[in-house]
Each structure stands twice: as C-alpha cells, then as structure tokens.
Amino acid sequence: MLRIAVVGGGTAGAASALFLARAGHDVTLFERVPQPDAVGAGILLQPTGMHVLAALGLLDPILEHGARSDRLFGTTASGRIVLDVRYRHHDPESFGLGLHRGALFSVLWRALQTAGIQVRTGMEIRRIEQRGGKTLLFALNLQSHETDSAVGEFDCTVIADGTRSQLRAALPIPQKVTAYPWGALWALLPDDGSLQGGLRQWFRHAQQMLGLMPTGFAYQQMNSPVLSLFWSLRADRLQQWQDQGLEAWKKTVLELAPITSVLQHIQRPEQLTFARYADVQMRHWHDGRVVCIGDCAHATSPQLGQGANLALVDAMTLAQCLAEEPKVEQALALYSTRRRTHLRYYQGASKLLTPFFQSDSRIASTLRDIALGPLCRMPIARQQMAMTLSGGKTGWLFGSLRQPNIASFQRPILETE
Numbered sequence: 524m525l526r527i528a529v530v531g532g533g534t535a536g537a538a539s540a541l542f543l544a545r546a547g548h549d550v551t552l553f554e555r556v557p558q559p560d561a562v563g564a565g566i567l568l569q570p571t572g573m574h575v576l577a578a579l580g581l582l583d584p585i586l587e588h589g590a591r592s593d594r595l596f597g598t599t600a601s602g603r604i605v606l607d608v609r610y611r612h613h614d615p616e617s618f619g620l621g622l623h624r625g626a627l628f629s630v631l632w633r634a635l636q637t638a639g640i641q642v643r644t645g646m647e648i649r650r651i652e653q654r655g656g657k658t659l660l661f662a663l664n665l666q667s668h669e670t671d672s673a674v675g676e677f678d679c680t681v682i683a684d685g686t687r688s689q690l691r692a693a694l695p696i697p698q699k700v701t702a703y704p705w706g707a708l709w710a711l712l713p714d715d716g717s718l719q720g721g722l723r724q725w726f727r728h729a730q731q732m733l734g735l736m737p738t739g740f741a742y743q744q745m746n747s748p749v750l751s752l753f754w755s756l757r758a759d760r761l762q763q764w765q766d767q768g769l770e771a772w773k774k775t776v777l778e779l780a781p782i783t784s785v786l787q788h789i790q791r792p793e794q795l796t797f798a799r800y801a802d803v804q805m806r807h808w809h810d811g812r813v814v815c816i817g818d819c820a821h822a823t824s825p826q827l828g829q830g831a832n833l834a835l836v837d838a839m840t841l842a843q844c845l846a847e848e849p850k851v852e853q854a855l856a857l858y859s860t861r862r863r864t865h866l867r868y869y870q871g872a873s874k875l876l877t878p879f880f881q882s883d884s885r886i887a888s889t890l891r892d893i894a895l896g897p898l899c900r901m902p903i904a905r906q907q908m909a910m911t912l913s914g915g916k917t918g919w920l921f922g923s924l925r926q927p928n929i930a931s932f933q934r935p936i937l938e939t940e
C-alpha cells in the first residue's frame with residue numbers, strides 16, 4: 524500500500540483518487556476551493572469516458588443525469604452541411620452523453636465521501652519537494668491563511684490541478700503552454716426538448732459559431748432539463764461584445780440560427796460566462812514520484828469534446844500502472860509510455876481542427892465548408908471521424924485505445940450510496 528497525494532478535485536483528481544483508494548492505497552485529496560460546488564456548463568461524455576465511469580461503478584447515476592447524443596451536426600447560416608458525425612458509424616451501440624459538469628462532479632464527490640479517502644478542501648498546494656524517496660507537499664491553507672505549511676509526506680503525488688497549474692510549471696519537464704486567442708461564452712438554459720439527437724452547431728466562416736447541446740439535468744434536479752449554449756468569441760473582442768449590448772448580440776445569433784425560443788431565456792449578459800482555453804504540451808508526464816494528469820497535463824481546445832474523457836482515461840491508466848509495477852518511479856514512467864499515443868493523437872487533432880472552427884481565416888473556413896460535408900458522407904472518412912469523436916483513436920491511420928477490462932477494477936471497497 525502506498526501513501527498517495529492527489530492535488531485537485533476536478534474530474535481527473537476525483538476519479539484518480541477513487542481508483543487508487545479502490546486498489547488499496549492510502550489516498551489524500553487536496554482541493555483549493557473551500558466548499559467545492561457543482562459548477563460549469565455542459566460537457567460531452569464519450570464512450571471512452573463512460574467505460575471508465577462503468578469501471579468505477581458510477582455509470583448508472585451518470586446516465587440518469589445525461590442527455591443521449593447520437594450525432595454532432597453542424598451547418599452554415601445558409602444551411603449547407605459542414606459536419607455530420609454519427610456515433611453509430613463507428614459502433615452501432617455507441618453514443619455520447621451531454622452532461623452537466625456539476626452532475627459529474629457531484630457523482631464523483633459523493634463517491635469520494637464513502638471511499639475512505641481523506642479529502643482536504645481549502646488547501647492550495649503551492650510546492651512539492653522530492654527527497655529521500657518521498658514527495659513533500661506544502662500548502663496555503665485558505666481557511667487559516669497559514670502559508671507554506673507542510674501538509675504531509677507521500678510515496679507518490681498526482682498533480683491534477685487543471686490547465687493553469689503552477690505545480691506543473693515548476694517541474695523539470697520540457698513543457699509549453701499556449702493560450703488560445705479564442706474562447707467561448709456559455710450559458711445553461713431550460714431545455715424545452717425541441718432539439719433532438721445531440722450537439723447542434725451553426726457556423727458563419729470560422730468567426731461565428733453557435734452550439735446548443737442537450738445537457739440532461741443538474742445533479743438531482745430531474746424535473747428541469749437543461750441545454751448548454753456556446754458562442755465562440757475571440758478573447759480580445761469580449762469588451763466589444765459587452766459594449767454592443769445583449770439585443771445586438773441576439774440579432775447576430777438569430778441571423779445565424781433560428782433559436783428565438785432559446786434566446787428568450789437570456790435576459791442579462793451575466794447569464795453568459797466567458798471561458799478561455801489553452802494548449803498544454805509536455806514531453807512526458809512524470810518526474811520521479813510525481814505525475815501530471817488531466818487538463819494540467821494536456822489541456823486542448825474543446826473542439827473534439829474530449830477534456831473530461833481524457834482525464835478519466837488518465838485516472839484509470841495510472842491506477843493500472845501502479846498495480847502492475849511495484850516501484851513508483853517505474854510505474855509513473857510506464858504511465859507516460861502508455862498514455863503517449865492516445866494523448867498525442869487528440870492533442871494533434873484538436874490543434875489541427877481549431878483554425879477551421881475558431882479563427883479569422885477565410886481560407887480555412889472555405890476549405891471546411893467545401894470539403895468537410897462531403898467527407899462526412901464517405902464511409903471510411905465518416906467511420907474515422909466517428910471513432911475520433913468516440914474518444915478511442917490512437918493514431919491518424921490506425922490504432923485504437925485498448926481500455927482495461929472493467930472487472931479488474933471492481934473490488935468492493937467503493938460504495939456509491
């Protein structure tokens with residue numbers, strides 16, 4: 524049994540803590556937020572992510588809260604089909620799930636409470652030292668305001684503290700973080716059920732993109748289904764968006780998509796939250812007894828809807844490597860090797876696709892409008908696109924993710940109720 528620290532209680536950290544506790548390790552999870560809450564908009568859960576949640580025994584409550592998504596469908600303002608990717612073109616049984624990020628958070632955190640994991644909230648880990656075969660953690664306690672206090676000595680530390688991780692930045696691993704000039708405004712709105720089938724997008728060039736995604740239910744609020752709205756915006760145009768006023772923006776949206784009934788639920792600009800993205804690249808993800816997972820290790824733009832899924836696969840793979848390899852340093856090196864092809868493919872594909880959907884380039888959007896629709900109708904291309912969306916590709920031409928057998932993770936330590 525190892526003493527393991529997990530830094531960050533998002534999807535990656537919470538799932539990782541659950542897998543490691545289930546494997547019999549003594550796990551402490553540190554979360555900066557004093558009272559973590561179910562925040563965020565809709566995320567798209569892919570078959571790969573659902574497989575991991577099934578291994579944790581948590582898929583049923585997730586399915587209850589989600590909205591099944593069978594395809595990703597996008598058109599230009601004039602109605603030309605730009606994207607039509609259907610999960611069934613990869614596997615007739617497969618589908619995605621529009622999910623409230625807060626529902627995923629709540630299901631994972633409820634499981635943490637009954638899994639014998641020490642959860643220490645209000646603790647911002649500021650520094651990690653490695654010496655004498657141990658990792659030592661130092662924190663700012665956000666409740667007592669005590670700075671740089673030693674919070675424990677661990678055999679291994681998992682850094683899962685998100686895109687803007689300072690702990691990752693301090694590691695001696697070659698890394699590059701590039702902020703995207705573009706982001707998105709998002710809002711959660713009541714869903715009247717008129718949008719069927721999954722994520723719907725509308726595009727004008729690559730400058731305007733509207734997305735609507737049935738998102739299921741906020742945690743245990745099963746009477747009021749919600750819909751996520753996303754509006755692409757370049758970060759340096761946010762002020763201009765605020766200055767132009769809500770009515771002018773609604774007029775622009777309606778020129779792109781006939782969604783009057785959805786827009787009537789937006790009455791104040793504060794209902795829309797702006798989110799920015801960054802691209803995180805690391806040469807590998809381990810350093811001695813420390814490993815980075817989730818957005819902290821490989822954040823991308825959200826074009827392919829993979830953030831939470833990659834984080835979940837990371838968590839499961841890490842537990843598997845620690846189970847297979849008794850020496851911590853070697854287990855973490857094995858983790859980096861195992862995750863390489865899958866992560867590199869999705870990082871590369873997100874980077875390649877982003878300018879076609881979020882940029883000022885007319886060449887990119889014209890190419891997209893001409894080529895992508897017909898490609899979606901070609902059997903081989905559409906199968907590859909569906910496989911990419913499903914989250915299981917590990918290479919441009921060949922290669923698919925081999926996820927471990929769920930049964931190997933189902934030891935009865937974890938209770939979900």
Ligand SMILES: Cc1cc2nc3c(=O)[nH]c(=O)nc-3n(C[C@H](O)[C@H](O)[C@H](O)COP(=O)(O)OP(=O)(O)OC[C@H]3O[C@@H](n4cnc5c(N)ncnc54)[C@H](O)[C@@H]3O)c2cc1C
Nearest residue numbers: 531533534535554555563564647648684685817818830831
């Ligand atoms: C508030 C919030 C809202 C989001 N909303 C959406 C959304 O609407 N749609 C979407 O697709 N994705 C959203 N995401 C991103 C999505 O959750 C992630 O891409 C995905 O789940 C992978 O998560 P992660 O665990 O790697 O990182 P994150 O979800 O970013 O979690 C990182 C966690 O680490 C904690 N933390 C950070 N620094 C420290 C530290 N030094 N010490 C201790 N704890 C620390 C943070 O408080 C956070 O809880 C959101 C993320 C956050 C944090």
